[in-house]
Amino acid sequence: MPPIWTALIVLVIAAAGFVLARARARGAARREARRLHSLLHYYGWTAAIYAAGPALLLLALWLVAQPVVTRSLTWPVLQAEAAEGAVPSLMMADVQRLAAGLDTAASSGRLSPEAARALPPEELRAVMADQGVALGSDVTPATRDAALRWQRVSGLGHLLRDIAVIGLALAGAAWGISRARPDIRARNAVERAMRGGLIAAALIAILSTVGIVLALIFNTVEFFRLYPAAEFFFGTTWSPSFGGGSELGILPLLWGTLYISIIALIVAVPIGLFAAIYLAEYAHRNVRSWAKPMLEMLAGIPTIVYGLFALLTVGPLLVEAFGRGGWLGLGWMQGGTAVMTAGLVMGIMLIPFVSSLSDDIINAVPQSLRDGSLGLGATRSETIRQVVLPAALPGIVGAVLLAASRAIGETMIVVLGAGAAARLSMNPFDAMTTVTAKIVSQLTGDADFSSPEALVAFALGMTLFVITLALNVVALWIVRRYREQYE
Structure with a gap:
């Protein structure tokens, strides 16, 4: 399932949690003949935040971590045949493009993973060319096996991601609905969540700036190790x-x-x-x-x-x-x-x-x-x-x-x-x-x-x-x- 669909499902769960928590708070106030501590919509927002906040955060972290984990599990297949002086990033880029082409071919029913494993590398490259996949080098048995492993590991990762994110959203919504009681200080919880979100937004902006500056500094220092600074700043050519x-x-x-x-x-x-x-x-x-x-x-x-x-x-x-x-x-x-x-x-x-x-x-x-x-x-x-x-x-x-x-x-x-x-x-x-x-x-x-x-x-x-x-x-x-x- 694409990440956008997972995120939309989480938002739907959050919206359902909002409605149910709001209705539960209203019903509890009527049964117990007590005044609610907060307005009704604060109880709904509490459930929505419990449902969407942790789930979307887990989704974002998963999207960042999964390619790293998949690459670490796939590289050993290529490492044995990597030529001296080969650039791992370029080899892995070919593997990812080949895996994407295999996904497209499998989804259209044109080529199953088992059939792809049995195809000679030259025929597999021709199939990828028909799919519009441009590869930077020839397809080797190692590249084909690495792409198939990437496809398998990515598919498992996507499945686990969807189960974990949607399950966490459901658990958060259930927890928020269960806390929709008159004595719960829902407004304070929502205010804390909003303050945390604003602080996170500010930190993202600051950390992005720091990351850009550090990337410039590290690569600039590496450049001045290879080229004299005096010639760079005072050279006229x-x-x-x-x-x-x-x-x-x-x-x-x-x-x-x-x-x-x-x-x-x-x-x-x-x-x-x-x-x-x-x-x-x-x-x-x-x-x-x-x-x-x-x-x-x-x-x-x-x-x-x-x-x-x-x-x-x-x-x-x-x-x-x-x-x-x-x-x-x-x-x-x-x-x-x-x-x-x-x-x-x-x-x-x-x-x-x-x-x-x-x-x-x-x-x-x-x-x-x-x-x-x-x-x-x-x-x-x-x-x-x-x-x-x-x-x-x-x-x-x-x-x-x-x-x-x-x-x-x-x-x-x-x-x-x-x-x-x-x-x-x-x-x-x-x-x-x-x-x-x-x-x-x-x-x-x-x-x-x-x-x-x-x-x-x-x-x-x-x-x-x-x-x-x-x-x-x-x-x-x-x-x-x-x-x-x-x-």
Whole structure:
């Protein structure tokens, strides 16, 4: 049974427990002529939590542990025939794909496990090809036997999982229904469960962040064991080669990242700030009611759409204007992919970030400051320029820094709009690339993760993480200081 069906059965049991516990509490209160300690729905929620909580937790843990156990029980079949230097993870991936194909063939009645065991490896591979299963290597007797064991162990694990999870849900529901009595403090139990759920959600978020950081740190340390840190941080050439002789200097990538981000901010900050001033200080509320949502729709457009817009529209327009034989006849731009292309489109993407945050910050400035300035004879524009903007400046700076961190981490616009050349150049019409684009390219394909050319992606990610974290910390500190001043 698929895990989603098991989870749905658990939820149905929990819903039934809710209804039965609620009815039992009402009946007990009538029989004993006593007032219930809690409202009726708290007794129902107690049974539902007892039924769903432990069962769903067991299901989640089982889904994590079962592949590990299955892999440990299957690997001995392959270990005897594993060639020297073979990668166990790749071999087990083939075994899993073959087992999935055998499951599909068995469910359709085309090939039973006994028939699969009797088939020669070549015929079994042909059957898997008909099933749409792509294998990375030839099917050997060991691979076939390992897949059959994986299929058998997985089937047993699924059966035991369904029995354990559904049985635990039924036991929890029965326990919750039995506790639906007037003297039971059901509300307190529900509150404790809710607090535990909120704490668990917070811990998951924190542990996820810690796990990401630790993964970056460990792989970055491994990279610096294979490649000198000084050459990485101060090298001016980026030329990876999986055959050896790579030059992995990060400076060209950092320069491309900063150059594109600066152009994006030059586009986004004035337009976003002026739009925020208009919406906050000049626009009628009817205009604001539709203009602000329309402006913020830019933030909801997928970045791949912006990338296609840069590649198919903005790039050709810039070539027509600045390319050889273009409108201006300058010959500065050789192709549509360039720093200017990605910077302009990324600036358009950042406009709602700057505008929305700046608008909220400007509206947070006390009205008394505006009234005092206008009362002294200043015009509205003078009030905005000399009173409102200086008061809102810390928050606006924080909004700009948050937009900068968003620009530094952008990938798809850069991949499609800026090109893939890692160079140190001041010409904004040259093709360049960024840290995020090279992370994607280094991890694309069948990379050997023991080589510095693949591990460098983690060092790039760690560098980018530190830069964006520093920008976010500075931005949040500035915004928090501003809010403490005016709230």
